[in-house]
Amino acid sequence: MTSESGLSVISPPQAAAPQLRSGAGRSNPLLVLIVGGIAAAAMSLGFVSVAPNRILSGKPVALWSAVDPGVTALLVALIVGLGVSAVLRFGVWRDRFTAIIAAMTLLTTITAAGQAASLVAQASGPIARTSLGPAFWIIAAGSGFALADAMARLTRNMFVQMVVVAIVGGAIALLAASGALSDLSLAREFANRREAYGSELLRHLVLVGGALAGALPIGSLLGYVAFRRPKWRKALFAILNLIQTVPSIAIFGLLIGPLSALSAWLPLLRTLGIGGIGAAPAIIALTLYGLLPVARGVFTGLASTPPSVLDAARGMGFDERQILWRVSIPLALPILVTSLRLVVVQLTGLAVVAALIGAGGLGAFIFQGLGQTATDLILLGALSAIALALAADLLLRSLAAAVTTGASA
Amino acid sequence: MIVLDRLTKRYGNAVSVDQLSLTVPTGTICALVGASGGGKTTTLRLINRLIEADEGRVLIDGTDAASLAPVALRRRIGYVIQSVGLFPHWNVARNIATVPDLLGWKRDRIDRRIDELLDLVGLDPASYRHRRPHELSGGQQQRVGVARALAADPDLLLMDEPFGALDPVTRDGLQAALLDIQARTGKTIVIVTHDIDEAIRLASLVAVLDGGKLIQHGSPHDLLARPANAFVEAFVGGPRRGLRLLQVTRVRERADFSEPIGGTPIDADVTLDIALERMVTTGAHRLPVYDRAADRRGTLVLAAIASPDGRQT
Numbered sequence: 001m002t003s004e005s006g007l008s009v010i011s012p013p014q015a016a017a018p019q020l021r022s023g024a025g026r027s028n029p030l031l032v033l034i035v036g037g038i039a040a041a042a043m044s045l046g047f048v049s050v051a052p053n054r055i056l057s058g059k060p061v062a063l064w065s066a067v068d069p070g071v072t073a074l075l076v077a078l079i080v081g082l083g084v085s086a087v088l089r090f091g092v093w094r095d096r097f098t099a100i101i102a103a104m105t106l107l108t109t110i111t112a113a114g115q116a117a118s119l120v121a122q123a124s125g126p127i128a129r130t131s132l133g134p135a136f137w138i139i140a141a142g143s144g145f146a147l148a149d150a151m152a153r154l155t156r157n158m159f160v161q162m163v164v165v166a167i168v169g170g171a172i173a174l175l176a177a178s179g180a181l182s183d184l185s186l187a188r189e190f191a192n193r194r195e196a197y198g199s200e201l202l203r204h205l206v207l208v209g210g211a212l213a214g215a216l217p218i219g220s221l222l223g224y225v226a227f228r229r230p231k232w233r234k235a236l237f238a239i240l241n242l243i244q245t246v247p248s249i250a251i252f253g254l255l256i257g258p259l260s261a262l263s264a265w266l267p268l269l270r271t272l273g274i275g276g277i278g279a280a281p282a283i284i285a286l287t288l289y290g291l292l293p294v295a296r297g298v299f300t301g302l303a304s305t306p307p308s309v310l311d312a313a314r315g316m317g318f319d320e321r322q323i324l325w326r327v328s329i330p331l332a333l334p335i336l337v338t339s340l341r342l343v344v345v346q347l348t349g350l351a352v353v354a355a356l357i358g359a360g361g362l363g364a365f366i367f368q369g370l371g372q373t374a375t376d377l378i379l380l381g382a383l384s385a386i387a388l389a390l391a392a393d394l395l396l397r398s399l400a401a402a403v404t405t406g407a408s409a
Numbered sequence: 410m411i412v413l414d415r416l417t418k419r420y421g422n423a424v425s426v427d428q429l430s431l432t433v434p435t436g437t438i439c440a441l442v443g444a445s446g447g448g449k450t451t452t453l454r455l456i457n458r459l460i461e462a463d464e465g466r467v468l469i470d471g472t473d474a475a476s477l478a479p480v481a482l483r484r485r486i487g488y489v490i491q492s493v494g495l496f497p498h499w500n501v502a503r504n505i506a507t508v509p510d511l512l513g514w515k516r517d518r519i520d521r522r523i524d525e526l527l528d529l530v531g532l533d534p535a536s537y538r539h540r541r542p543h544e545l546s547g548g549q550q551q552r553v554g555v556a557r558a559l560a561a562d563p564d565l566l567l568m569d570e571p572f573g574a575l576d577p578v579t580r581d582g583l584q585a586a587l588l589d590i591q592a593r594t595g596k597t598i599v600i601v602t603h604d605i606d607e608a609i610r611l612a613s614l615v616a617v618l619d620g621g622k623l624i625q626h627g628s629p630h631d632l633l634a635r636p637a638n639a640f641v642e643a644f645v646g647g648p649r650r651g652l653r654l655l656q657v658t659r660v661r662e663r664a665d666f667s668e669p670i671g672g673t674p675i676d677a678d679v680t681l682d683i684a685l686e687r688m689v690t691t692g693a694h695r696l697p698v699y700d701r702a703a704d705r706r707g708t709l710v711l712a713a714i715a716s717p718d719g720r721q722t
Contacts, residue, residue, distance in 0.1 A: 312494025314459055315567075316507050316557070317484035330498045 031086035031098065031146055038079055038142040046133035048116045053127045054185070054374060060133055066116035075112060078105040079139075082146060095150045099164070102146035107171050109139045114175065117183035129185040131376055158394075158401035165394060185376040186383075193365070193380075201384065204361035207279065207351040208344065211286030215343065218287070219294025226295060227302040240292040248285065248350055252357045255281035282351070282359035289350055290343045297339020301332025333403040341396035348389040352381070362388070410435050411565060411597060416455055416465035418448075418621075425451045427621035429465070433614060435564075438591055438598040440612035442605060443644065448621035449601040453567050456599065457486045469565060484508055487558030487566035487596075491573045493550045495542040501527075501553050502538045508561040526556035529593075531586055548579035552586070559594070568600040572607065584610055605645055609633075609657055617641050630657045655682040655714070663714060664698040666707035674699035674706065681714055688714075 046060020047067075064072045078101055085098040117130035147168070151161055181187050190197060222240070226233040243251075260276030263269040274280040305328045313323050329336075355363030365381030368374075411433040418426040426448045433439040441449040454460040456467050458479045467474040474482055495504050502523045503510075509519045524534040530552040542550055551571060558566055571587075572580040588611060591598060602608050608615050609629040616626040617640075625637040633654040636642035646653045661677035675684055677700035684696055688711055698707040 306494070306497075308490065308492035308494035309496060310494075311459075311490055311492075312488070312554075313496070315457060315483060315488030315490065317480045317482075317511055319480050322511075327496060327498075 027087040028085075028090070028094075028098075028149075030149060031082070034142045034146050035079060035083040035086050038082070038139050041135045041138035041142075042075075042079070045135040045138070047135040048113060048120075049131045049133045050120050050124075051129045051131070052124070054129050058129065058131055061116070063112070063135060067112045067119070068115065071108070071112050071115060075105070075108050075139075078108055082143070092154065095153045099147055099150040099154065102143045102150060103164075103168055105143035106140060106147065106168065107175070109136060109143065110172060110175060111180060114181035114184060117181070117185070117187075121183040129188070129376070130183060131185045132379075158398040162394060162398055186379055189365075189374065189377045189380050196364075197380075197384075200360055200362055200364050201388075203279075203359070204348075204351055204363075204385070204388065207282055207286060207354055207359060207361050208347045210279070210283040211290050211347050211351075212344065214283065214287035215290025215294050215347075216340075219291045219343075220298045222291060223295035223298025224302065226299045233299075237292075237296070240295055243288050244292045248289070248353045249356065251285040251288065252281060252353070255284055256357065259284075277358040279354075279359045281357060282354035282361075286347050286350055286354070290347055293339050293343040293346065297336055297342075298332075301335035301339075302328050304335060305331050334400055337396060337400040337403055341393060341400060344392045344396060345389045348392055349385065352385050410468075410470060411439075411456070411599065412466075412468040413452070413456070414466040414468065416452065416467065417463050418451055418455060418460060419463050424621050426455065426462075429618075429621070429623050431616055431623060431626060433597060433599060435470075435597050436595045437614055438600060438612045439614040439616060440608035441599065441601045441616050441618060442603065442608045443618035443624075445603060447618040449603075449618050450569055451621075452618065453569055453599060453601050456565075457483050457488060457567055459483075484511055484561060485563050485565070487563040489551075489554050489558045489566070489568040489571045491570040493542075493547075493554040495550055495553060495557070497542050500539050500541055501532075501545070504542065504553060505557045505560050507557055512561055514561075522560060523556075526559055529559070529590055530556045532556075546579075547575055548583060551575065551583060555583075555587070555590070559590070559596075564597060566596050566598045568598065570601055570603070573602070573604070580607075587611060605653070609653060617644060628657075630654070633657060652682065655685060656680050660684050660698055660709055661700055663716075664700075664707040664709045665713070666698075666700065666705050668708050669706035670695065670697050670708050672697045675709070676701065677707075678702075684709055685714055 042063050045062075047063040049058035049060050051058035063075065081101045082098070082105060085094060085101060088094040088097070113130075113132055113136050120128050120130045147164075151164055155161065175181055176187070182191070222236060226236050246254075256276040259274065259281050263275040269275070302324075309327060309331070310323065313327050318326065351359075351361050352363035352366060355361050355367050362381045362385045365384070366378050369377030369379075369381065413429055413431045413433075416426055416429045417424070429448070429452060431439075441452055443449055451460060455462050456469075456474070458467075458474060462475075469486075477485075496507070502520075505523050505526055506519045509522060514522075523538065527534040527537055532549065532552055537545075537549075537553075542553070545553065554571070558568075572583050575583065584607065587598075590596070598611075600608075600611060613628060614626060615629050615632055617624045617632065619640050625632060625641050632641060632645050633650055636645055636650075642650065658681045659677065660675060660679055660681060663681065664677060674697040675687060677698050687696060688694065694711045696709045698709050699705075700707065
């Protein structure tokens, strides 16, 4: 656990540069691959797909036919720029250049897709639908990867990475707010469900939050028991592992019976909205899934206190509770935050399935979209769930970085 | 005064400490020595009740250790271990403040104490107070470990192979520091070591343990001059026993103060190994001796070094 100052993080590529200057392997092979993929996709695949209405399937339209020549030229220039940075020699400036070009490519691609949709809307009227095509996804994903790769080389400081993500995310949000993307089919699906979207997003957060409220205390307690009682450890983790292997749908299904019976027997539960379907079984199932990672993290964290530190603490006259709160838990903090991150991300993804038993959440859009064969509606739900999980991941990564620095510096 | 009274600890059928009785007078350093598995560390941990005895008592200044709560007992006893065990998430000052914090001392009293102790163990308070354990060398960590053990001014200090993991030069420095600290504070110290040279250097009372039993105890000189059995003889040095005996015998015991000779005298309080070294390097068979305490002069002859009764034969 060494602390990383900004300087020491940036110096390795600088130190490596003199060795690489004379030798082979000057280029960044990953970036060469990405740029090659982007170029091939832009030339051969549809940038957007245009359909006469929401139900009919669309036809692919290439980049240069979909947007203004100026926008095409800008995007081509940026991709060429990315290609140039891929063959530059290693160094801080190369990576900074790559990061900036990659971010601009990502934003320009999104702007171009919005423009393509607007052009279609002007030409064919508001019923026509413009969906994002494979070339768009490849350019967006490729430039996103290039940005992440360059950032990873430039700094391991989580706060700097957070700021970059916030800037790019903020720029995309600004684009969306300005109406530049409003003619995209994805945006139309969102606009049609604007009110439902807010409540389903909230519902999703409630499902995850409710499951955390159950899994964190119970899982922590189980982890502590596993730590304190070695005899119970094996059985405990065997059961938690077993729960983890049961498919989520099966758990939802299993809970319907007993919970319906329970709410039929106790009318009070029914008035509280607890029954065989809905939020209650979903939160219970998600809680069960959360138990293993929480318990495992707490156990591993507490068990990681060095024996010499424990011996010294006992010899100094700490009682067991003081050892736990003053020594073991502070030393376990990085492991505890990491397991919190894993469980939050896992539950955010799993909560999507909860829509199947009427619990709502972002999964509702996905299952509606599947029912209506409306790809963009599926995409709306899926992209939102992914964005939510990524945001939680990034936030908790920063927290983990903060407590790790705090523990070691 | 620490009295171990017929202490016994069993693990299943194995006896780790067997009817061990030993008295450590106040203000002395007692070394528990012996082969590994001999029960040294177990005996040490029976004193602060990190291990509970099956039989027997530990009396600390007349108080039965079993009559105190273990946690309260341990806060009254300093404890130093080989692996140091500094709290890695706390800086040096907070590590040293551990027991005073537990005892609820006032902040300014703790701060003064931290500076005092850093001075005592030879670390500059201004530059070490705020360092983290991982920023210190092994020797510096153990200096902080000793300071932490002394923080609440305990009368008794228990040390379990405290310098065992350090290189010889660092170990030498810490042994000197410990002797100096003991001389200044008058602590009673019980130290576990497998290093007979360390025991000879530090302790005035050496207890040899084997198979959980106390085989022999006495001054280093007693053990070297009259080992009770073959085990003690082998342990205290085998072929090197005679050389070690020189290290614990003072010149005054072998000098003849009736016939002073001229030249630069050697102090009567240095040990025979130093006198012998001087003879070997200068080629002299006799050295002038000066006894500062009695203000008298005398002679040490080579033959007297070899002869236990101090006379030439």
